[in-house]
Amino acid sequence: xxxxxxxxxxxxxxxxxxxxxxxxxxxxxxxxxxxxxxxxxxxxxxxxxxxxxxxxxxxxxxxxxxxxxxxxxxxxxxxxxxxxxxxxxxxxxxxxxxxxxxxxxxxxxxxxxxxxxxxxxxxxxxxxxxxxxxxxxxxxxxxxxxxxx
Amino acid sequence: xxxxxxxxxxxxxxxxxxxxxxxxxxxxxxxxxxxxxxxxxxxxxxxxxxxxxxxxxxxxxxxxxxxxxxxxxxxxxxxxxxxxxxxxxxxxxxxxxxxxxxxxxxxxxxxxxxxx
Numbered sequence: 001x002x003x004x005x006x007x008x009x010x011x012x013x014x015x016x017x018x019x020x021x022x023x024x025x026x027x028x029x030x031x032x033x034x035x036x037x038x039x040x041x042x043x044x045x046x047x048x049x050x051x052x053x054x055x056x057x058x059x060x061x062x063x064x065x066x067x068x069x070x071x072x073x074x075x076x077x078x079x080x081x082x083x084x085x086x087x088x089x090x091x092x093x094x095x096x097x098x099x100x101x102x103x104x105x106x107x108x109x110x111x112x113x114x115x116x117x118x119x120x121x122x123x124x125x126x127x128x129x130x131x132x133x134x135x136x137x138x139x140x141x142x143x144x145x146x147x148x149x
Numbered sequence: 150x151x152x153x154x155x156x157x158x159x160x161x162x163x164x165x166x167x168x169x170x171x172x173x174x175x176x177x178x179x180x181x182x183x184x185x186x187x188x189x190x191x192x193x194x195x196x197x198x199x200x201x202x203x204x205x206x207x208x209x210x211x212x213x214x215x216x217x218x219x220x221x222x223x224x225x226x227x228x229x230x231x232x233x234x235x236x237x238x239x240x241x242x243x244x245x246x247x248x249x250x251x252x253x254x255x256x257x258x259x260x261x262x263x264x265x
Contacts (some may be wrong), residue, residue, distance in 0.1 A: 003162065005241050013255040021255045031250040080239045086166060092159060096205050107250075115239070117162030 003146070004114040011107045015100050018107045019070045022098050034060040042067045065095070073098045079113060158236060161229045164209035169194055170202045174211060174225065182215055182224035 011018055021027045025036040029048065036048035042064050050058040062077040076093040094115040101108040165171060173188060179189045185203065186229040203223055210229045215222050 005237065005244060007241075007244055007248055009252060011252055011255050017255050018251075021251060031254040032247055033250075035153070035256065059242065079243075109248070113244070117159060117166055 003117055004112055006113075007111040009109050009111075010103060011109055013106055015070045015107045016103045018100055018109060019073075023067060025072050036060075040064045040073075040075075062096075063093070066097075067076065070100055072100075076115075158229075158233055161211065161233055164205050164211060165230075167202070167205075169198070170206055173199070173202055173206060177212055177223060177225035178227070180225070182217070182222035184220055184222050188223070240260045 013021075021031065025039045025046070025048075028034075028040070028105055029036045029051070033052040034048045034050050038046070040045055045061065045063045047059060047061045049054060060073040060077075065074040065076060066072050074095060074097040076095050077118075079094050079096075092115065094113050097110075097112045098113075099110045101110070103128060105133050165174065169192075172192075176188065177183060185196060186199055188203070189199045192199065194202075203212060203214075207214065207223075210226060212223045212225055215224055
């Protein structure tokens with residue numbers, strides 16, 4: 001079990017094309033299936049209505065972090081926070097990053113989502129400050145234990 | 150032991166982000182409950198610290214205390230870890246879908262053909 005989701009995909013389209021597809025709010029909305037209210041602006045919240053069949057009642061919310069042209073686009077959000085009964089604003093959001101790299105015949109897109117272990121400030125226990133690094137490895141060990149038993 | 154409200158996933162992740170607690174979970178994940186004294190054996194960490202770590206794990210729902218006779222034992226509950234794994238798998242799958250839609254989008258619509 002990982003604490004970060006990472007995906008890599010090679011696209012047969014130039015970096016400029018991919019950059020526009022992920023940062024133009026209309027184009028993003030097309031493939032991501034959300035009708036956004038307005039353009040993405042670094043440091044600003046973004047929101048819109050999900051257009052994915054069955055989830056049209058859900059409002060999509062994110063806060064744009066970085067927009068480094070043709071290199072990095074990032075936002076924070078509550079991943080697939082689609083349960084209307086849950087108050088996601090009290091949860092610490094995760095960070096989504098889209099990184100672009102040119103390839104001879106297209107673009108390599110690396111997507112990461114991290115921060116699943118961020119505990120909301122109000123729930124922090126003193127004990128959690130003892131956290132040490134390298135726990136991704138440890139999680140694998142735990143998973144092994146759990147699946148073996 | 151009464152069942153508390155379900156701890157948040159972030160709390161479970163954070164509870165597991167410590168080596169001592171991970172080693173406690175690893176020992177208890179064998180399925181057999183152990184006493185605090187037993188869990189402290191062979192550990193460089195004091196009994197008091199072990200107790201504190203067990204409480205953190207307990208508040209995250211990863212272990213629970215059970216009474217056997219006059220003894221208080223701790224046992225492992227795999228559910229929060231299974232829940233975390235299922236959750237990450239679902240988020241991961243959603244990204245696979247979204248990225249495959251992005252791929253078709255940029256490869257099939259090289260020009261401005263926004264279809265909203």
